[in-house]
Amino acid sequence: MTKIQNPILPGFHADPSICRVGDDFYIATSTFEWFPGVRIHHSKDLVHWQHVASPLDRLSQLDMKGNMNSGGIWAPCLSYHDNQFYLIYTDVKQWHGAYKDSHNYLVTAPTINGPWSEPVYLNSSGFDPSLFHDEDGRKWFMNMIWDYRKGNHPFAGIVLQEYSHAEQRLIGPVKKIYDGTDIQLTEGPHIYKKDDYYYLFVAEGGTQYEHAETVARSKHIEGPYETDPHYPLITADQKPHLPIQKTGHGSLVDTPGGEWYFVHLGGRPLKGKYCTLGRETFIQEIRWTADGWPRLTDGSQSPALEVDAPSLPLHPFDPEPTIDHFDDDRLFPKWWNSLRIPIDQTWLSLTERPGHLRLKGMESLSSLHSQALLARRQTAFHCSFETSVDYEPEYFQHMGGMTVFYDTEDHVYLHLTHHEIKGRSLQIIRTVKGEYDEVLPSPQKVTATGPVKLKGVITFDRLQWFYQDQDMDDFKPIGPVFDVTHMSDDSADDVRFTGTFIGLVTQDLSGARKPCDFDYFRYEQHD
Template identity: 75%
Template sequence: MSKIQNPILPGFHADPSILRVGDDFYIATSTFEWFPGVRIHHSKDLKNWRFAGSPLTRKSQLDMKGNMNSGGVWAPCLSHHDGKFYLIYTDVKQWHGAYKDAHNYLVTADSIEGPWSEPIYLNSSGFDPSLYHDDDGRKWYVNMIWDYRSGNHPFAGIILQEYSEKEEKLVGPIKTIYTGTDIKLTEGPHIYKKDGWYYLFVAEGGTEYEHAETVARSKSIDGPYETDPNYPLISSRGNPELEIQKAGHGSLVDTPNGEWYFVHLCGRPLKEKYCTLGRETSIQKVEWTEDGWVRLAHGDHFPRTETEAPDLPEHPFEPEDPKDDFDTEELNGAWNSLRVPMDDSWVSLKERPGYLRLFGRESLSSVHHQSLVARRQTSFYSTFETKLDYDPEYYQHKAGLVVYYDTEDHVYLHITHQEDKGRVLQILRTVSGEYEEVLLPPVRIAQTGSVKLRGEINEDKLQLFYQDEEMQDWKKIGPVLDTTHMSDDSAPDVRFTGTFIGMATQDYSGTKKPADFDYFIYETKER
């Protein structure tokens, strides 16, 4: 019997929304402050997945300049009706404290590859919106509603309102249809219909180690909804020995053969706590009981690292080439920028063919205009390497290799200039916003020519290396660094993303000095 190994989308792929159209399965996941917005993966068998595209590629669809860390795109919902794809998403501007400035939008496309439309604004009453297409052609919109008032529970329940496609807006009365269970923190709603019942799936317990997914049902879409007496459907809480933790926030899909599966958010901690890869996507087979409730097929509430594969032909995809030579006219879908799209003002594959040229802009602490291009870390055992040409003139010039969680936590091996040494290598480490120069003094390197930079991550340890044109072999630089500060779990407040690895450059003087990167290699390995 074939098995699916979890997670099916390793690395930062949170809040999965799964959809089947014919024989094709799609999963949309959150991207938060990373651009382009929303990642969609495609599969034919629920086992093998490939990146299929990012719908939000234009500033007119998603403008996150200035968004705070872990703001941006939360919990997208992907659906399909009458030959059209619908994507609902939230752009969260501010989320710390009493208020949630969260704006919800809809875009559509005739093909999953796009082009996707300009956004239709829906509402701002809460986050985690979802769209359900009923049998009679009516469309129903749900989201959690946020209550900022003192003395009230901020997760105030799930609201329902009709969406008019003709008028391109929400219409009619707003009704609270569900307020959750004693687990509380009810969010992430999705509606499904089966055998005359409307099923409401919601995430509960927050997105950390108390996370869960609960199911309720009603004969009418506007309720009242009855909670499954055997709730939650899935959770890792109370079982710290599980490899897969934080199970919750997910969605449901059936196969052409009538089998059912549930995809869900999860995390894999190191040192019992730190999920340095971020929140990932796993899948579990589910079954329906005779009395009409859904259960994990293996019989309890806990997620498994493997689940039974569906009775479908396997469709493996070609593995990703670990080396990007930057020989194409556009960067491939693995690469991301922070908050704003890549454009000719700061990134180019044409000015020096065969190289990625980045023009120096703001610091790694900026929430506006960084020159950083990065990809997800997808394994606890990763190696990565780049080669760059860069001749800094001042200490305000930097370029190099970055391991990045957010503006508060990152590690940066970079070339810069020091008055008494000329061209040098320095490691900048920021932990909880505290700036540290790891190399005191910085390491003088060859004053001309290309420099290679390399990193190795083994679970929670990072070792950096370099090689200039005067060297034959790689040389370690700096101490072994702990990476657990680059995780959801290391900050005083909850965070939602994951570790990225890539290239960056800064020019604090404002002259946009360029750095040229010849290639980038990212490889994963076994323990």
């Protein structure tokens, strides 16, 4: 029998929402502060997956300039009804401290590739919104509700309200339908109708190592909901031997043949703790008990790295290319993301120097506003990445090169810059928990003009940079071997939610937007 190998979406792909339309399966995942917002993958067999859409691709749908780290798009919900896709999402502006400034919206499209509509504002009472289309034609909106008041548990339960498609707004009373269990931190609601019951799936325990998924059910959508007496459905809490940790926050789907599967987030830690790839998407097979409760097919509550595939014809996709030559007038869309702002001609061009990506220097790597940073996810523990950069910095405020980047607080940056004595030089900046450091005691002088090749190799928890100047036959190491575990959710003093990216970037801290040109970008997985 064919097996599904987990994770099905490696690298930073958190909070999966799965939807079936006929013979096609789609998963939407969170993107947080990375633009465009929401990633959607497609499959025909639940084994092979391919990125097909990023719906929130313009400022009128998503304006994240100034959003704090790990803000932005939290936990989208994708559904399909009456020949239309519905995508619910949260744009989180601020989430540290007592308050959560989280605004919930809806966009729709006739096909998964769009065109996706302008957003309909729904509410701001909490995050993790979801939409359920009932058999009688009514639509129901859910979210967790946030209680900022002193002495109250901030995760105050799941609330339900009707959504009027005709009026494009929420209508009727808001009703709390579920408080959660003793695991607490109840969030991520999704409702499904099966036989005579409404099943409410919720995430609990927080999105770190105590994470879990719980199921409750009711004969009526407004409750009362009875919790599965054998909750949770899945968790890796107190199971440090498992290769998949942090399991929870997921959604349910059936196949045309009546098989059932549950997709969920999880993490694969290095050194027993650090999930440098971020929270990824995994899948488990589900069976239903005689008394109507969902269970993992092996009878446990633990995630498996391998599960039986459904009885569907296999439908593999062509492998992704390993290199973007920047020879076309558009970027290879499955790879690239920008930070908080749209990819547009104000800071990026593929035509001003044909065959090259031109980035125009903007703000620093610590900026929450306007960075000339183009990046892709790290999707394997052992990988290499390479570029050729042509850049003539005139001042120390000019920088351009390649970065391994978690967020503005944690990154490592190999770049060309100008040194008053050595001229054009290479330097490495490392930022850990916001603390800036120049790694090379003395910058590495390179030829005054022309391209310089840069390369990085990540082997699990280690990063080594390399460079190749024009008079060199091969790459030469530069700088020490770096421990990259600080680029993970788990290294921060507070919780955070994304994953490691590898990017091309330039800064002009003088404000003149000096351009930096890249001839190609190569990314290869070695495991």
